[in-house]
Amino acid sequence: MNHNQVESFSGAAAETLSAIVLDSPTGPMMRGIHKYADTMFNSYQLKFFLEELDSATPRSDSERELFSVLRRASESAMVASNSVVYGGLTGC
Secondary structure (H helix, E strand, O other), X not given: OOOOEOOOOOOHHHHHHHHHHHHOOOOHHHHOOOOOOOOOOOHHHHHHHHHHHHHOOOOOHHHXXXXXXXXXXXXXXXXXXXXXXXXXXXXX
């Protein structure tokens, strides 16, 4: 299996991710992202992650932007069957 980086992001979206992972209102997949280290999701797990994002209600514009970035990165990783980086955090 190939675990190459597909996409990464930083700035406001990464800061928002860092702020919400420990107190995520979305569910177990979002809470499974490690705040201080890389986190990898396989393609099977990413399906559940995308379902979680689809059912989540952003509490702010920054969360709305973050969910959009996470959705795009996750979908890209599933298509490429590679890894995706969540603002310094990695998913595959």
